[in-house]
Amino acid sequence: MDPSNAIVIAVFLPFIVTWTLPLLYKVFKQRIGWIAAAIAFTCFALVAQVVPYTMAGTPIKDSWLWLPSAGLSFDIYGDGMAVLLALIVTGVGVIIMSYSTGYMSTKEDLPRYYQWLLLFMGAMLGVAFTDNTIQMFVFWELTSITSFMLIGYWRERPESIYGATKALLVTAGGGLFMFAGFLLLRIASGTYGISEVAGSSELLANVHDSELYVATLILIFIGAASKSAQGPFYIWLPNAMEAPTPVSAFLHSATMVKAGVYLVARMHPILSGTPEWLILVSGTGMFTMVMAGFLAFRQTDIKAILAYSTISQLAYLMTMYGYSTAEHPGLGFAAATFHLLNHSTFKATLFLVAGIVAHEAATRDIRKLGGLRKEMPKTFIVAVIAAASMAGVPPLNGFLSKEMFYETSLEIGHLVGGPWALIFPVVAVMGGVFTLMYSIKLIDGIFLGERTHDHDVPHHVHDAPLVMLAPAVFLVGLIIFFGLYPKFPIETLIQPAYSGLVPGAEHLHIKLWHGITTPFLMTVATFATGIILYRFYNGIAAWQNSFSARFPWISVNYYYDWTVNNARDVTHKISAVFQPGPIGPYIKASLLFMFFLAMVPLFYFHIPAGSILPAGMNFNAQPYEIVLYALMLVSALGAMIIPRYLPAVISLSALGFLVSLLYMYLKAPDLAMTQVCVETLSTIVFILVIMKMPQKFKEPMPMGKVMVNLLISGAVGFAVFAIMVNANVGMLGSFESFSQYFIEKSMAMTGGLNVVNVIVVDFRGYDTIGEISVLSLAALGVYNLILSRAGGAEGGEDE
């Protein structure tokens, strides 16, 4: 297949299939997960077809105009980096969706679950293959929204709602900063294209010399950092662990959080090579790496430990992508890209293990677990290999990329010089030490030691079922394979990504054993320090707990909660002013507005002409007309003064029927019929409601209120009257009537004789479809109003 078609199909296939899932569910029931996995596999196969092209160094580029007037097109760009991310997304997607068939209970709302997973996958593929910043923004925010829906999958749990809201506010909010950055980039470079800027030395120079460079860099980096949970934006990721575990493995460790890192890599050719880039990207990365690794200690939930570990590992990637000087712009690029791949393998495995443990042992609290190695031997082996890879134990893939991390840290330190020659490697080793420590803790806390006898943990814990174990075993296979035979991933995936984005990239040689080099000594130092410090693990965690209890204001969460809670209170106060609740003020407000709407143009155009009544008005009325008018007056008065609901409503509807008689008299049968029907129906609705209420008005209205109401309704009545009598007499000059057009064309074009109806369904059918949509929405709105008033789960807003 043509590679650009393959990419487009891979991006849009999930979006299309997702709509059919509810129907497929009726046929396949709980096996629907396999359908979703098959779709993911199809996308994987489609993306894999692009690999030969990227290996040959010819990226796929294609473009379709879809909004030419705004200069927007749908651009795809499939280079090594995009293919790498897309393969991770679809590959982990296959694994997660098949694992989910075992993990998710069949009682759950499965179509919704797989729908959002597929939508997310499509959005993520869109992010990977995009070649223009607007498109990038759209798909980027789409991943935030799908993540929001998946974190909040268990809608009734307050923690899920909190976590989902936080994730949405932070990542989608960060996306807006990124959008501002893209606009600045567009100002500096003159184009929305990404590869276009990266490929042109002139445009690159424009961007780098622009005074907007620093602002652009910071804004785009805020987007990337919020998505990848870096710096102060890390707070959303631990709360996102409220999602079902497969979702956490998929979105919040292997793929979506990589989008921020991917953006940094994508912007690398455009923005890197400056001290600002090094300070911002690497600085944030190094800070986050150490902080998150350290904060992982006090976590007791397995998934929370993994969340902090993910933050820390993503910070590795940020740090390495940040290693960049003017002469060597892509110093850490290859190492980072390799680690990006490796992290997806071992972290997804660990999440799958966490899911298995939670599924079988019924808890994820590491204090309640322990000694499960005998009951879950297979899971134990899988977990040990994955954790060892994360800690950087040879000969696994994590070891290789960690070595590269140490090596590049030494190099950048050497290039920057001064005290930095020491600081970069030392911080890197610190990150490694913390990683090692929580990796040991994970294995130690779940599988080693004495078997605990907590009442939450069942007496007999089974090993994982095959459907949940097989995906994890497959990933572990990759971990070992990449470790022993790094040539394969390097040549097919890493080298194309590296060469595609870093000009003058050298050929990569990665071997398991380099001899006793400085990076190897750093690894040895990491292991020695980590194992010694592990004895103080619980002590450090206890100290962290007491520290955060004493200084709550030191946490970023404190400020997040403060802001969100205050925003809620303030908006509540504002809306209490504008929406007080009883219907009276709303009616008064809209009537008054109507009065001004009618009177302002009337006075503006008409007063120069003199009286409010137009000249030549016809006051002659037939006697039966007068009777009609008198009856209308009587019934209107009756509706006003009768002190009981039912007669008042009957009186009101009598007025409506009299109006329809008037229409009849004025030769408008369509209107008259509609009026009769609508009047009947609204009377029925009134009666339905009124039957349940006490039949008397509760208390007489105070005189002042009556006067105000009288004034308002009188004013509105006057305004409507004035505008009606003047509408026909050339208030704005006379309009040419176009009813002749309809009358002439009606029969010839539509075969209908009733011009009114022909206009409704034919000439102005567009209006009609709008009207029936409004009617449907109104019906749903009524339903929701009643539901919220009945005081359902939402807790009535009326109180």
Place this chain on the structure above:
Amino acid sequence: MTTVITKTVAKICLMVDMLYSIDLLLIGGNRPGGGFIGGVLCACGIGLIYVAYGYEDIKKIWNPDWHSWFGYGLLFASITALSPLLAGHNYFRSAFDIRPIELMGYEVGELELVSSMFFDLGVYFVVVGGLLFIVTKVGTDKVKDPEGGQ
């Protein structure tokens, strides 16, 4: 409300009402009527039955989900509106054909086939479904505090 007289009258009304409502829908092209007015009339008839017999009692015998009526009506109208695109016309373009009806060789009348009829049918279902959805929901609302209704 649920006296014998109301019940009997409502029953008779319903029959006349439904027939007239369908008639209005069909003749809409040439004489006063159409999908909207026909739909409102149909909703009136059924609403009257709800008032006369009580919603809870009717629900036990016959309880369509009105929301799917207006959902499908909207879908139907939209499809009708978009289908001319398939034939290469603008959307909402309508077609019509007038055919004589022959009976044993004699022309006894003519049948007018109008494509906008389908659109009107969609409107009809939206109106019936939407209005009765509102009526049933309002009718079953539990009034908690006397202030609520005003």
